[in-house]
Amino acid sequence: MSFHPLMPYGSEGFQKSERTLMARGEPFAFTAERAAKLEDICSKYPPERRKSAVLAALYLVQEQQQYITASAMRHVAEFLRITPAEVEDVATYYVMFFKAPVGKYVLQVCRTLSCALAGAERVTETLSEKLGIGIGETDPSGMFTLLEFECLGACDRAPVVMVNNEHWHEKARPETCAKLVDDLRQRGLSALSGCHLKVEQ
Amino acid sequence: METVTLTIDGRQVTVEKGKTVLQGAIEHGIKVPYYCYHPGLEIDGSCRVCLVKIEKMPKLQTSCSTLVAEGMVVSTEAPDVVEARASVLEFLLINHPLDCPVCDKGGECPLQDFAYSFGPNESRMEFPRRVFDGEGVKADVDFGPTLMLNRNRCILCTRCVRFMKEVDGDAQINIVDRGYGSEIATFQDEGVHSLISGNLMDVCPVGAITTKDYRFKSRPWDNPEAIDTICTFCERGCNTTAWLRAKPEWAKGALLVRTTPRLNPDVNGYWMCDIGRFDYHWIEGDDRLHRPLVKMEAGLQQPADWREATAKAADRITAAGTGSLRFLISAHASLEELFLIGRLGSALGTPEDGVAISWRAREKPQPADTKFKVPPIDAPNVNGARDMGFPVKASSDGRPDISAFRQQVEQGRVKALFVFDPGPPGSIGDVSWVSQARASGKLALLIVQGALITDLARAADIVLPGASSFEKDATYVNYQGRVQAASRALPAPGDAQEDWQIFVNLGLALGITLGYTDSAHVRADVAAAMSSNAAYAGLADLAFARPVTAQHWLQASNPSERWKWDVMFQDLPPVKFAGRPDPSSIPTVIPLTERD
Numbered sequence: 001m002s003f004h005p006l007m008p009y010g011s012e013g014f015q016k017s018e019r020t021l022m023a024r025g026e027p028f029a030f031t032a033e034r035a036a037k038l039e040d041i042c043s044k045y046p047p048e049r050r051k052s053a054v055l056a057a058l059y060l061v062q063e064q065q066q067y068i069t070a071s072a073m074r075h076v077a078e079f080l081r082i083t084p085a086e087v088e089d090v091a092t093y094y095v096m097f098f099k100a101p102v103g104k105y106v107l108q109v110c111r112t113l114s115c116a117l118a119g120a121e122r123v124t125e126t127l128s129e130k131l132g133i134g135i136g137e138t139d140p141s142g143m144f145t146l147l148e149f150e151c152l153g154a155c156d157r158a159p160v161v162m163v164n165n166e167h168w169h170e171k172a173r174p175e176t177c178a179k180l181v182d183d184l185r186q187r188g189l190s191a192l193s194g195c196h197l198k199v200e201q
Numbered sequence: 202m203e204t205v206t207l208t209i210d211g212r213q214v215t216v217e218k219g220k221t222v223l224q225g226a227i228e229h230g231i232k233v234p235y236y237c238y239h240p241g242l243e244i245d246g247s248c249r250v251c252l253v254k255i256e257k258m259p260k261l262q263t264s265c266s267t268l269v270a271e272g273m274v275v276s277t278e279a280p281d282v283v284e285a286r287a288s289v290l291e292f293l294l295i296n297h298p299l300d301c302p303v304c305d306k307g308g309e310c311p312l313q314d315f316a317y318s319f320g321p322n323e324s325r326m327e328f329p330r331r332v333f334d335g336e337g338v339k340a341d342v343d344f345g346p347t348l349m350l351n352r353n354r355c356i357l358c359t360r361c362v363r364f365m366k367e368v369d370g371d372a373q374i375n376i377v378d379r380g381y382g383s384e385i386a387t388f389q390d391e392g393v394h395s396l397i398s399g400n401l402m403d404v405c406p407v408g409a410i411t412t413k414d415y416r417f418k419s420r421p422w423d424n425p426e427a428i429d430t431i432c433t434f435c436e437r438g439c440n441t442t443a444w445l446r447a448k449p450e451w452a453k454g455a456l457l458v459r460t461t462p463r464l465n466p467d468v469n470g471y472w473m474c475d476i477g478r479f480d481y482h483w484i485e486g487d488d489r490l491h492r493p494l495v496k497m498e499a500g501l502q503q504p505a506d507w508r509e510a511t512a513k514a515a516d517r518i519t520a521a522g523t524g525s526l527r528f529l530i531s532a533h534a535s536l537e538e539l540f541l542i543g544r545l546g547s548a549l550g551t552p553e554d555g556v557a558i559s560w561r562a563r564e565k566p567q568p569a570d571t572k573f574k575v576p577p578i579d580a581p582n583v584n585g586a587r588d589m590g591f592p593v594k595a596s597s598d599g600r601p602d603i604s605a606f607r608q609q610v611e612q613g614r615v616k617a618l619f620v621f622d623p624g625p626p627g628s629i630g631d632v633s634w635v636s637q638a639r640a641s642g643k644l645a646l647l648i649v650q651g652a653l654i655t656d657l658a659r660a661a662d663i664v665l666p667g668a669s670s671f672e673k674d675a676t677y678v679n680y681q682g683r684v685q686a687a688s689r690a691l692p693a694p695g696d697a698q699e700d701w702q703i704f705v706n707l708g709l710a711l712g713i714t715l716g717y718t719d720s721a722h723v724r725a726d727v728a729a730a731m732s733s734n735a736a737y738a739g740l741a742d743l744a745f746a747r748p749v750t751a752q753h754w755l756q757a758s759n760p761s762e763r764w765k766w767d768v769m770f771q772d773l774p775p776v777k778f779a780g781r782p783d784p785s786s787i788p789t790v791i792p793l794t795e796r797d
Contacts, residue, residue, distance in 0.1 A: 017342040017352070018334050019377070021389055070389050082372070084388040089375035 022091075022099050025069025030079070034060045038079065051082045054090050058097050062165075067098040095149070096165050103138045103145040105184055108162040109172070111148045114155035122174040123159050124148060130178045143185065157196055168195040207273035222264035222275055223251050233277050234286065234315040236293075236406045237358040238265040241471040243367055248358050249289045250315065254279045261285050283319075290320035296331040297407070298353045303338055306408030308421035312356065333384060341411075345392030347399055347475055348410055352384045355409040361385060361401045368472065369395050370568035385409065396565055397573050399478040403461060403471070414479050415459045419446045428690040429463055429746035431677070432477035433533065433581035433670040434625060438679035439469035439477055443671060443690040455485040456691055457671065468679065474575045476565075481671075483625050484691070488653045490666035491695025502664065507696065507706065514663045515710035517646050521617040523711065524550040529606070529635065530591070531651075532560035532580030533624030534700075535675030535687070536740070537723040539582070539589050540730065541704035541715060542621065548713040557606035558586045561630040562599035576680055579628045581670070581687075585678035588734060589727075600630070607634055613643035622651035623667045623700055629657075636660035650703060665707075666697035673699040674720050674745045676727075682736050688746040 030038060038057055045052045057076045061068055068091050077084040091097050098106070109115075109124045124135065127146055131139045138145045154160045157170035169180065169192040183191030193199075203218040209231050216225035221244065226233045236248040246266040253264040256274040261282060264275070276282060294316060301307040333352040334340040344350035359376065362385070366372040373393050377386045387393060393401065402412045426445040431438050440463040445456045460481060462473035493510030494502040505513070518526050526549055528542060546556060560580035567574060577599045587593040594602040609615050611634060622629040638644040639660045649661035652669045672693040676686050693699060701720045708715045717723050728741035
């Protein structure tokens with residue numbers, strides 16, 4: 001509300017910060033199915049704590065369009081009856097939320113101590129060479145994004161690569177990384193070793 | 202009231218149950234620094250600077266989030282407290298730029314004060330400071346229509362975040378990139394859009410949030426006069442302080458540099474709205490009336506002196522017939538002015554329906570659950586006029602209903618009209634029909650008394666320059682029915698007079714002796730006339746603030762910090778932690794040794 005004559009806003013003199021903003025993106029709305037799913041998640045919290053579902057909502061956004069955009073945050077805010085600023089607060093904190101477009105497979109290599117000692121850096125380097133992209137980049141085919149990640153809690157099977165925030169590849173070796181990429185291209189997620197706990201079950 | 206007695210620094214203090222140790226210490230004038238705590242906001246405990254030692258507790262506690270308990274023994278000056286506090290301040294200052302000389306908060310900054318009083322003498326930080334958007338004032342970026350944000354100076358106390366969430370009701374500010382890169386931001390850098398955004402400058406304990414209006418205009422020590430008054434721009438009547446700048450008479454620019462809220466828990470708490478805070482420029486603006494104006498035969502308004510103008514006004518009123526004078530009064534008229542108009546009217550024989558009270562009501566968009574609602578009525582004294590027996594008619598949406606009076610004027614049944622409008626531009630409501638009636642000749646005589654040269658004043662035969670609410674001692678009754686005093690901070694510009702004076706002189710010219718030489722005398726008579734109304738009991742003894750010199754800038758603009766100046770920085774030596782934190786006080790860790 002600009003009621004003061006000496007206070008222009010949004011005009012040419014408006015001085016924006018250098019903060020990197022998330023892209024506005026296409027207009028966003030949850031599909032009916034996901035909206036129903038999120039409503040179900042919301043019902044697990046007391047009505048006044050509806051905003052507790054914000055993490056779940058952002059994961060659903062990512063499920064629908066791979067990464068978070070400003071329009072999506074606005075939609076989530078409306079859905080949870082909070083302000084977009086509160087959604088942005090959460091979205092910018094968690095590294096699992098992608099702030100820019102990513103490939104079909106997001107390879108997140110753990111770089112914390114156990115994995116680093118077991119050669120995680122070599123794994124990252126090999127993947128980077130094979131894909132021809134640096135860390136944080138997406139390859140031209142739009143298939144792969146390479147990221148480094150902090151401890152994934154699977155130190156006994158180091159080094160670990162997490163794909164798309166939920167799939168596991170344990171005991172990654174630099175020698176087999178090239179093959180892993182090719183297998184992922186051909187066979188999809190079944191090329192991954194999976195979590196040994198689940199496999200053993 | 203259930204109380205708890207505890208010991209702070211060897212002193213027995215009694216505090217209301219449910220309060221925190223910090224609140225107890227503040228109440229009893231014991232020095233504990235704080236940033237994230239603000240009495241008008243919820244407790245956060247994020248700045249860690251209010252650490253105290255409490256016996257039987259294993260570690261130092263943040264006093265802002267520890268409730269008082271019976272028999273608690275608190276120390277704010279134990280060596281380990283002093284050291285821990287200095288360490289916290291050292292951390293807070295790691296990234297804080299040393300640009301106090303160009304910072305608007307300099308001189309009334311809690312970070313400056315506490316760093317001086319409690320901080321370490323030097324920083325051990327060897328790395329460059331974290332910088333957003335450049336050094337110094339280059340880092341100032343827009344933070345909405347009223348504010349600027351300098352994130353380099355921010356210490357992340359989150360008072361602004363909590364203010365928007367709790368008081369404004371629309372959480373527009375958040376912290377993004379939490380972690381080392383934490384910064385205060387609005388969604389997509391859209392800025393803060395709120396009717397009470399100016400309070401963010403007050404709650405900010407550093408110079409991170411400043412107002413565009415006050416930016417670079419003055420330093421606190423350049424404002425030698427601060428006058429406690431009230432805001433008259435709406436019917437809430439927030440308690441405020443008007444700050445006057447020191448300048449030679451010939452220097453350019455206004456005297457009044459800002460208004461800040463003043464604590465009154467019953468009226469406005471710690472807050473005020475942006476209209477009251479920023480829309481004061483008309484007071485020393487170009488549209489003020491400096492001299493009486495009299496319309497000549499040719500229809501041109503010419504400046505005149507007071508004697509000429511009042512004599513002319515009296516002549517014209519007498520010619521029209523004194524009993525035919527009608528009054529249209531803005532609800533910005535104070536109790537004193539209303540009283541004098543009432544006396545003039547009864548002496549002239551003005552009938553009951555010959556007076557109308559007008560004001561402007563407008564919708565002020567605010568979040569539904571805001572804790573600080575700005576009332577729609579832009580006038581301070583609607584209730585006062587009602588109490589004094591004036592015909593105050595309001596429609597359901599708060600607008601004045603003066604259709605009957607308007608009809609009289611438009612049908613040409615009013616020969617002479619006196620309009621009194623001492624408020625800000627447009628605050629009298631729609632009066633274009635008056636100028637139209639005068640232009641079409643249906644109204645033969647129009648006298649306007651007011652502060653500004655408005656369209657209405659341009660249409661008038663005689664214009665009498667009055668004073669704004671910053672230029673006179675006057676009393677108003679707010680929406681709660683509370684009688685409050687607005688104090689004189691400035692002289693009225695040019696030949697303009699205080700309005701009670703104009704009424705007295707006009708009365709004399711008309712042969713009516715009102716017999717007042719001071720607004721206090723008028724007030725005494727108002728008090729006598731209203732003695733049956735309990736709300737007016739203290740009217741005659743109301744205290745009007747005078748400019749506080751010498752100590753004035755020791756009052757911080759932030760009402761919640763103001764107490765500090767009374768107890769903390771008055772000839773008291775700082776509680777200094779001299780030297781560097783003792784390495785032996787670091788918790789011992791198991792040394793890494795090689796095994797054979």
